Amino acid sequence: MENITLSVHNLKKVIGKKEIIKGISFELKEGEVFGFLGPNGAGKTTTIRMLVGLIKPTSGSIQIGGFNIVGHFEEAMKHLGCIVENPELYPYLSGYDNLLHFAHMLDGIGEERIREVTELVGLRDRIHDKVKTYSLGMRQRLGIAQALLGRPKVLILDEPTNGLDPAGIREMREFIRFLAEEEGLSVLVSSHLLSEIQLLCDRVAIISRGTVITTDSVDNLLSNRERIIWRFHPVEKGKKVLRSLTAIEERDDGTVSTEYDEMKIAELNKMLVEAGVSVTEMYRKMPVLEDLFLELTGGDSIE
Amino acid sequence: MNKLIQNEMMKLIAKKRLVVIAIIIGILVALFTYAQFKENERQKEKLGTDDWRTIIQQTIIDQQNRISSPRISDEWKQQLQIALQQNQYYLDHDINPSEPGAPTFMRIFLENSIELFIPLMVMVIASDIVSSEHSQGSIKLLLTRPVKRWKVLLSKYLTLILAISLIVAIAGLLSYSISGLVFGYKGWGAPVLTGFSVTDAGLNTASVKLIDQWQFLLMDFGLVWLVAIVVGTLSFMLSVLIRSTAAGMGVMLAALISGAILSNMVSSWESAKYFFMVNLKLTNYMNGNPPPIEGMTLSFSMMVLLVWWCAGLFVSFYVFTKKDVY
Numbered sequence: 033m034e035n036i037t038l039s040v041h042n043l044k045k046v047i048g049k050k051e052i053i054k055g056i057s058f059e060l061k062e063g064e065v066f067g068f069l070g071p072n073g074a075g076k077t078t079t080i081r082m083l084v085g086l087i088k089p090t091s092g093s094i095q096i097g098g099f100n101i102v103g104h105f106e107e108a109m110k111h112l113g114c115i116v117e118n119p120e121l122y123p124y125l126s127g128y129d130n131l132l133h134f135a136h137m138l139d140g141i142g143e144e145r146i147r148e149v150t151e152l153v154g155l156r157d158r159i160h161d162k163v164k165t166y167s168l169g170m171r172q173r174l175g176i177a178q179a180l181l182g183r184p185k186v187l188i189l190d191e192p193t194n195g196l197d198p199a200g201i202r203e204m205r206e207f208i209r210f211l212a213e214e215e216g217l218s219v220l221v222s223s224h225l226l227s228e229i230q231l232l233c234d235r236v237a238i239i240s241r242g243t244v245i246t247t248d249s250v251d252n253l254l255s256n257r258e259r260i261i262w263r264f265h266p267v268e269k270g271k272k273v274l275r276s277l278t279a280i281e282e283r284d285d286g287t288v289s290t291e292y293d294e295m296k297i298a299e300l301n302k303m304l305v306e307a308g309v310s311v312t313e314m315y316r317k318m319p320v321l322e323d324l325f326l327e328l329t330g331g332d333s334i335e
Numbered sequence: 336m337n338k339l340i341q342n343e344m345m346k347l348i349a350k351k352r353l354v355v356i357a358i359i360i361g362i363l364v365a366l367f368t369y370a371q372f373k374e375n376e377r378q379k380e381k382l383g384t385d386d387w388r389t390i391i392q393q394t395i396i397d398q399q400n401r402i403s404s405p406r407i408s409d410e411w412k413q414q415l416q417i418a419l420q421q422n423q424y425y426l427d428h429d430i431n432p433s434e435p436g437a438p439t440f441m442r443i444f445l446e447n448s449i450e451l452f453i454p455l456m457v458m459v460i461a462s463d464i465v466s467s468e469h470s471q472g473s474i475k476l477l478l479t480r481p482v483k484r485w486k487v488l489l490s491k492y493l494t495l496i497l498a499i500s501l502i503v504a505i506a507g508l509l510s511y512s513i514s515g516l517v518f519g520y521k522g523w524g525a526p527v528l529t530g531f532s533v534t535d536a537g538l539n540t541a542s543v544k545l546i547d548q549w550q551f552l553l554m555d556f557g558l559v560w561l562v563a564i565v566v567g568t569l570s571f572m573l574s575v576l577i578r579s580t581a582a583g584m585g586v587m588l589a590a591l592i593s594g595a596i597l598s599n600m601v602s603s604w605e606s607a608k609y610f611f612m613v614n615l616k617l618t619n620y621m622n623g624n625p626p627p628i629e630g631m632t633l634s635f636s637m638m639v640l641l642v643w644w645c646a647g648l649f650v651s652f653y654v655f656t657k658k659d660v661y
Contacts, residue, residue, distance in 0.1 A: 084479040086660040109481035116479070120472030124349045133345065136338035137480040178476065 035062040037111070037185045037218040038083070043092035045078055052078050054242040055092070060186060060218040065208060067233035067250070068222035069325070075242040076222045077117070080190050083220075084114045097185050110138070113184035117191065119175020123164035127155060127174050130163060131181065138182045149177040153207075169200040176207070187211065188220045193228060205232050226325060240329045254318055258292035262304075263313035270309040277303060292316060339482070339490030340497075347460070347498060356456050357505050361513065363452070367444060368514045375435075387431045395422050414625055417533060421623060424540055425528065436522025437515035438548050444510040445555045446618040451595055453506060453559055454566040454615065458587050460498050461570035463580040464491050465655070470580060474660055484656045488575075492651075495571055499563045507556060527551040531623020551621070558617040565611065565640045565647075566591070572647040575655050591615075598627035608635070611643040 038060040045053040053075050060066050070076050081087040083094055085101055085108075094101045097111030121130045128146065135141040150159050153173040163171065172192070179187055192208065193201040209232070211217045223229050229236055230250060237247040246253070263286070264270040271288060274280045277300060281289045290300070297314075304311055347353065379385045382393060398419040402412055425432045433439055465488070468474040477487055511520075525548040532539045566587075573583040594612020607613055608628040619626065620633035 081660070084475075086475060086478055088657075088659060105483060106481040109479065112479070114479050116475045118472065120475065122346060122349070122471070122473055125346070129345060129349070133342045134476065134480065136342050137477075137482050139481075182481070 036060070037062055037097060038220065039093075039095045040079075040083070041093045041095075043079065043082060043094065044090045045082060045087065046090045052242055053082070053089075056239070056242075056244050057092075058237050058244060058247055060220060062185070062218055063212055063216045064234045065212045065219045065221060065232055067229035067236035068220060068239060069226065069229050069236055070222075070224065070239035071329075072224055074240050076224075076239060077190060079239070080114075080116060080188060080220075080222055083188060084112065084116060085109065086116065110182060111185040112188065113179030113182060113186070114188040115172075115175045115179055115190060115192065116188075118194070119171055119178070121163050121171065121174060121178065124162065126162055127159045127166070130174065131159075131178060134178050135181055141181055145181060145183075149180045152180065153177045168195050169197070169203075172196065172200070172204065180211075184217070186218045186220065190222050191224075192221060193223070193225070201228070208232060226320065230320070238325060238328055245328050253324060257319045257324060259289040259317050259319070260292050260297060261313070261315050261317050262288045262290065262311065264288075264304060264309045264311045266309065269307065270304055270311075273304055273307045273309060274300065287313075289317070336486065336490060336493075339486065340494050343464075343490055343494035344497070347464075347494065352460050353498065353501060353505075356459060356502055357509070359456065360502075360506050361509050364444065364510045364513045368440065368517050371440065371514070372517050387433070388426065391422055391426050391432070395419055395426070398422070417623070417625055420540075421531060424531075424543070428528070428545075430526050430528060430545070432528075434522050434525035434548070436518050436525070437511045437520050438522040438552060439525065440514035440518055441507060441510045442527075442548065442552055442555060444514075445506070445552075445559050446622070448506065449559050449562055449618050450598075450616045451591060453503065453563050454591050455588075456502050456506075457499050457563045457567045458570045458584060458591075460502075461495055461567040462574050462583040462587060464495055464571065465574040466578055466580045466583055469578040478660060485652060488652060488655045492568075492571060492648075495567055496564065499567050500560065503556065503560050503563055506559075523547070523549045529621050529623075533623060533625045554621060555618055558621070561637070561640065562615050562617060565644045566615070568644050568647040568651075569611065572651045575651045604628075605630075609639060611640060614639045 036059050040059070041057050043053055043056045044051065056075075056079055058066075068076055068080070078087065082089045083096075083101075085105060089102075094108075096108040099108035099111070101108040121127075122133070125133065128150075131146045131149070135146055150156050153176055155170065155173055155177065158166065158170065163174065166174065176189075179189075189208070193204050196204060205228075208219055208221065212219050212234075221229070221232060233250055235247065235249045236253065238245045259281075261283070262270070262274070267286065271280060271282070274288060274290060278290050278296070283289055301311060301314070375385070378390055382389055384390075398415050401407060402415050402419070407415075422432070433443070468477055478484060526545050527548050527550075528543050528545055529551060530542045530544045532542065569590075570583065570587045573586055574580070577583040577586070590612050594610065594615060597607055597610065598613045598616065605628060608631050613627050614631070614636040616627075617633065617636055620636070626632070626636075
């Protein structure tokens with residue numbers, strides 16, 4: 033069995049009389065990137081703030097590296113590195129002093145480790161400059177360096193690519209994959225961008241209105257919904273043939289889609305050809321998370 | 336804990352707050368020194384002498400004239416009476432109440448800045464030490480480290496106490512060194528009278544003691560420090576409660592200024608004496624100046640300040656460790 037680094041069980045948060053988070057449970061394994069996907073206002077940030085100890089849960093438990101963050105805050109936090117929203121470091125200090133500041137809050141982390149993480153995020157040349165002179169991408173990297181200082185097992189990144197340019201996003205994505213695959217960290221990434229989660233994560237929890245709708249690997253979620261798109265001539269005749277064999281769905285552009293089933297495709301094609309329908313195009317279509325999300329949430333708004 | 340305090344100090348120094356405060360104090364001291372110098376010149380010209388006995392004689396005559404004026408209020412009359420009796424006492428015992436020199440200037444400077452100026456300087460640091468972390472968002476990093484929240488806050492509070500001590504020390508050092516350029520650096524051993532007490536019958540000189548100026552100064556410094564700590568703690572509390580530094584400063588500023596105004600007009604509203612801001616002028620008790628409200632004594636004021644200090648500290652820690660950070 034793989035090691036569980038973060039486990040959340042039946043987490044709830046009530047503010048006033050309103051239940052913001054309605055019982056969320058999930059687990060993170062070693063070396064995986066876990067996506068936390070939901071529209072703005074779904075409860076992602078509230079959940080993440082509870083995970084990192086900024087907000088006290090109303091009920092439920094959070095365990096990081098085996099320690100409950102309520103009773104054993106210090107031990108649990110030793111295993112956690114995080115950036116909540118933007119990495120807001122001290123602009124009037126240099127990058128190095130910022131790292132020194134946070135190293136002071138960890139036991140046994142000295143200058144050597146500061147040098148290590150600086151190298152890791154590639155900030156060596158600018159580390160002694162004031163943070164206010166940094167670009168957003170550099171701040172983001174310094175934020176990650178800060179999060180990695182204590183050699184955490186779990187890294188929590190809230191919207192890590194927010195505000196980065198395309199090159200920065202790509203760089204960040206590769207870096208996160210590197211951390212998970214080479215360093216064995218569990219990384220929890222939240223986002224409201226489906227494409228990002230799709231490219232970055234191994235598993236994903238889809239969250240809407242304070243509950244987890246589904247948790248599964250990205251591959252699984254997608255493969256169940258692969259379709260075959262057909263274009264043929266004459267259209268009506270072809271539809272009739274297909275309809276007699278399987279369920280079909282007519283699409284706006286005159287094509288027809290059927291469920292993807294590796295065993296049946298060749299058979300369907302053969303039947304069409306034998307009936308005198310000429311198939312001009314057939315291809316496999318992977319659904320994007322966008323469609324999936326709309327399907328699962330019943331049209332809850334998403335950017 | 337040492338490392339945490341080191342962190343806070345690093346931030347404080349990088350923000351250059353202490354330097355700004357030192358510059359402000361320096362400029363003000365220079366201004367006051369010049370004003371004092373001008374005043375001395377004027378008196379010398381008017382009386383034709385710089386003998387302090389003649390000057391004090393003249394002051395007493397002035398005061399007598401003002402007391403006999405019919406347009407003056409009873410309250411004011413009583414205060415003048417007390418000041419007059421004090422001057423008379425100094426004259427009778429042949430002691431100069433304002434022996435020229437840097438130590439005397441320093442004493443007068445401290446006595447006049449205890450109520451408003453030093454608290455204002457303290458406020459500059461105290462009111463943003465917590466709220467700036469909120470407005471910058473760095474609180475999110477600070478509180479997600481393996482350090483309990485009360486430790487984070489305690490490190491900030493201890494840093495504040497250190498900074499306050501530094502401010503008081505800077506005020507002393509600058510007022511001594513700058514005024515000394517003009518008035519000379521002597522006068523540590525000058526005799527100062529203390530122990531005047533104001534009773535219904537007027538000034539009571541029964542327990543008056545003669546002490547050296549340096550001893551008096553030491554007590555003054557202690558009182559200034561105490562006031563600064565209490566004001567600092569209350570600003571600190573506001574800094575925890577109110578996220579905006581400007582709003583916190585505004586509230587504290589209003590309180591301090593209302594204190595200065597209230598002490599001049601509340602002598603008939605007796606329960607006002609439980610406000611911390613009318614109790615700030617502790618050095619007045621040492622000089623025998625009448626308190627703003629009857630029945631206030633040094634120990635009473637210190638007790639009131641202590642209660643406010645405890646409450647401020649309790650609220651700060653309670654709220655900081657409990658509240659959700661968004």
